Amino acid sequence: RIHDVGAFVDAVDRLFGELVQEGVCADAFLRAVGQREGDPFETVRDHGLALAYRSYVESLAAAERRDGRDTYEDCARAVVAGSEFLAQRLGGRREIRIFGLHDLRGGWRRLLAALVDSPALDRVVVYAAEELLLQEGLGGTVQHLAHRPVFGAALFDGGERSETSVDLIAAPDPDREAEEVARRVRMLAELGTPLHRIGVVSRKARPHVELVVTALARVGVPATARLRMGFTEIPVVRSVLALFKAAAVGWNRRTIVDLSAQPYYANDLDVGVLNHIGYRAGITGIDAWLAALVQLERESQRFESGENDDEERRRRDVPLAVHVSRTVAAFRRFAAIVRPLDETRALLQWVRWLERFLADDPLAITAAIYAVPVGQFELARADLVAWRALGEVVTEWREALEIWGTESSPMDASRFHARLQSVLSGDTALWTKSRRGVQVLEALAAVYRSFDHVFIVGMEAGRFPSPAPRIAVLDDTDRMALRALGIPLEGVGVWDARERGLFRILLAGAVHSVTLSHVNMDELGDLQAPSSFVDAVEECCKLNWQEIPPHRVLTPEVPTFVTAQGGNQAVHAAQVERVRETGAFTAYSGQIEDSVLLDRLADRYGDHYVWSPSQLEQYANCPWGWFSARVLRLEKVADPDQEMDPATRGSILHDALKRFFDRAGEIKGGPVFLNREDAGWIEKEARVALEEAIAAARHEWWVGHESLIPAKREELKRILLGYLEWEVELHHRMTSSNRGNAPKMVRTAVAEHEMSFSRAVLDRGGVQVRYRGFIDRVEVGNDERVDSRHLVAAVDYKTTEFSTPGEGNPKAWEDGVVLQVPLYAHALRTLVPGADVARVEYRALSKRDDKAVHRLQLYEVNWKGPLLVQQPEAKQRFEQALDCVPEYVRRIRSGYFPAEVPPSCSCPSWCHGTDICRVVRETKVRSQ
Secondary structure, three states: OOOOOHHHHHHHHHHHHHHHHOOOOHHHHHHHHHHOOOOHHHHHHHHHHHHHHHHHHHHHHHOOOOOOOOHHHHHHHHHHHOHHHHHHHHOOOOEEEEEOOOOOHHHHHHHHHHHHHOOOOOEEEEEOOOOHHHHHOOOOOOOOOOOOOOOOOOOOOOOOOOOOEEEEEEEOOHHHHHHHHHHHHHHHHHOOOOHHHEEEEEOOOOOHHHHHHHHHHHOOOOEEEEEEEEHHHOHHHHHHHHHHHHHHOOOOHHHHHHHHOOOOOOOOOOHHHHHHHHOOOOOOOHHHHHHHHHHHHHHHHHHHOOOOOOOOOOOOOOOOHHHHHHHHHHHHHHHHHHHHHHOOEOHHHHHHHHHHHHHHOOOOHHHHHHOOOOOOHHHHHHHHHHHHHHHHHHHHHHHHHHHHOOOOOOEOHHHHHHHHHHHOOOEEEEEOOOOOOEEEEEHHHHOOOOEEEEEEEOOEOOOOOOOOOOEOOEOHHHHHHHHHOOOOOOOHHHHHHHHHHHHHHHHHOEEEEEEEEEEOEOOOOOEOOEOHHHHHHHHHOEEEEEEOOOOOOOOOOOOOOOOHHHHHHHHHHHHHHHHHHOOOOOOOOOEOOOHHHHHHHHHHOOOOOEEOHHHHHHHHHOHHHHHHHHHOOOOOOOOOOOOOOHHHHHHHHHHHHHHHHHHHHHHHOOOEOOOHHHHHHHHHHHHHHHHHHHHHHHOOOOOOOHHHHHHHHHHHHHHHHHHHHHHHHHHHHHHHOOOOOHHHEOOEEEEEEEEEEEEEEEEEOOEEEEEEEEEEEEEEEOOOOOOOOOEEEEEEEEOOHHHOHHHHOHHHOOOOOOOHHHHHHHHHHHHOOOOEEEEEEEEEOOOOOOOEEEEEEOEEEEOOOOEEEEOHHHHHHHHHHHHHHHHHHHHHHOOEOOOOOOOOOOEEOOOOOOOOOOOOOOOOEEOO
């Protein structure tokens, strides 16, 4: 029985390819492995490979087919079997000459031997740079032809050092390497060298061939090359693979949005609508997406009908109902096409489904290919070739599975996606538009070609010489042991010798000059060694080194732009930066100057506009941040994490506190002033309120992965109970001691949570500001020491101190950043006739020590009197905060949006405008 062959199928297939190319029969391979001495593992492995090879050969014979990689071996059999037919095909000729043969792999040994032994031929001549026939035992005669002196004549053989010189370029990265080569090629062309007499050679196509062609185009030199592209890298193929990838990962936001933005699909899916849903919750599955879209459709219709006009409470702007409805209809059509990808089926059934999909083309991919974008004809060529090849590959795959059979066990989209990628792992090659010009070639295509000037790029260790391919099932020792037993497998030594011969032939093709180039730094900036061939060249001839320093960003004589428009844009950008450096306040540092735009700002944010306190506080913190978020509608979004995001955590805590104090009001029979006597029921009611808040949040937001919710529940419980314990202790200090500041505070009790107001007005300095919002917590006077019935307090909850203005810095009051709670307090004076403000503050729920932030006490109690005493300094600070509001509104209407933050504030790392703002002065950036 053959064990574990499937785990090494690619390596086994390569081994079988070598064997059939060399005409090794199954019995010969089986005898060889039987004769080999080795440990038990090697014996079992080799015997299993031999049995698998025999089974493979017998299956081919039974189907009257051959491998396909044995073309030369098949030709050899035909020559041996029919010399008359060969003579007829030669038309009376008695001689064959073969030019450019570099090695005898792939069946050339058997074919040459058959040709030599054929009575139809008198002579077989092979022109080669290496004396390979002497090594292969074909019995030929080697004749050395006269030749001119060549570069590297003594390379690798220890001959006399030549007086010729070779240039060597050491560049920091492949791009600058290609640019320097292009610059030198341009110089040669200007000196009169015909372009087709210049060759640029790379051991392999990627990455250098495309880089060199691009660099030559930038300096205005035409080039011809075969550009290789990985089959799965061609856009139209990626568009098909994207379907299976999306199904494999469960149709998450990233893949759904990628599919909706595909230019190859005919669909009306709106990326903005899908992102709106995906960023709110971690949705997976076609049905879940459809349900979320239908829910959003109803939400958008309610919003536009005026049922919910609370702009600040919406986590993000609701898309227009017409866009959502169009996306719902389009998603229904899309779901009908891709829903089969959620099923499991056998491999053959998957391939048949894919073949039908490509033939029916329900997403109109073919039409998209022919709708060529402006100037993208090369892309269309690659797409068209790949689209046709994809259909052919899938058809051949299906035919092979029907003939040879396959596993019948069902597989899901993830497994089929991996299998499909493996099948499509090859390359496709397209010629450049120009078939004339500098020849940019792979090394094997450049052998035996002569050029006046040769550039060999990519001369790094590990790239040229190319490492010998490794076959996982047999190492070099195994291969040499089998070779000694008559199996013609090559070892690493033969490969290395062939690489040296290849390099020598490339050097010999140069008539006037040779230039080598390599990259001397890796991606991390560490030194990278050149190829060992560079050292070999230096031993046989003079080497002229040129090292490009890393600080040389621009290559001389290589334009940094292609069109005049690009140059003008660069000059304009440089002038803008110079103006910014002066610190002048202009259109390039946040000032709106266009009269039409200023009119629109003044009209939009006129006296009729209804502001929110948080909106005004955001402007005070950073005018540019406000402008980019509120006017440009920019936001920094990210996929929902496996954990609960901070905004959802804050919303749950807010809701839990509201539910707790509502229930506490029922227990107390009125406004709530917690004290130690309430400890018996506080924890119980807090737990119930938190559970209800989490349950409600599940219906509206993404609360994290189900497995993480218990841990998050414990965290929220700790924060909630920690806050309530702090409030109880604060009230205890206020009522049981005459020491410290706590007894001076006016005792206020919680009367209401989430108090809404819609039309508060602040009229100061000739500017009328209308605003609305929700007050997290409203307290009323409850101090039996004085008459406090007319006093109120406004409290705003924040999860952390970092969420408060200036991150809790007391100087934020002086900088005019603390606005939210003063505006709430001002609204309370309107909502509650005759009320006066005793205190405003923020409360940071997770702060470890004193959870009160920016507390401002406009009244205190002198307990000796006892008297209610107004605090003039606090009153002045409160009024100054309100005075800032009309000034900020005036600035917004005048287009004043500098990228500056007050001294008490900083630029948070999560700010949406970080990547696009220009901060004139240096500010600290906080990482949270």
